[in-house]
Amino acid sequence: MSLESLVVLLVVGGIAGWLAGLIMRGFGCGVIGNIVVGIVGAFLAGWLLPTIGVSIGSGIAGSIVRALIGAIILLAIIGAIKRA
Template sequence: MNFIIWIVVGGILGWLASMVMRTDAQQGMFLNVVVGIIGALLGGWLLAPLFGTGTINQNDFSLPSLFVSFLGAVVLLMIVNLFRRGRVR
């Protein structure tokens, strides 16, 4: 059951990050899930130690962990935009 929740929450976080970065029209549902989950991994490595919390990948579904996972997804989209377009939107 945690796996399904992880996929759904990752998809929502990826979708929200794509809305913030204005890449929503270029991504589908599958890419939103991938961005949410990989962004949570990135947020776990970079941001979780700064905030002192976990991420959705660590089965921590608290508000701070959702925020860290969301920020990780935004950072991931910034990195992708930097390599694809040569600039961050």
């Protein structure tokens, strides 16, 4: 992975984490926490979705959607653990 790819992944993950925090009200971890969850969700979705055969699309919009899906899944899991 090149440095440019890593920077793009971090930016896209940050945007996705912020959006996921807005969508998943009550499950968030604060602005900084949601951005970190978005970055981790971007890595998670980048690995998981192709593994199960899901193709969202290409380009920056597809990357944001994939990262958003990963961040929402991760926030839901974190929210369920916090509530238990």
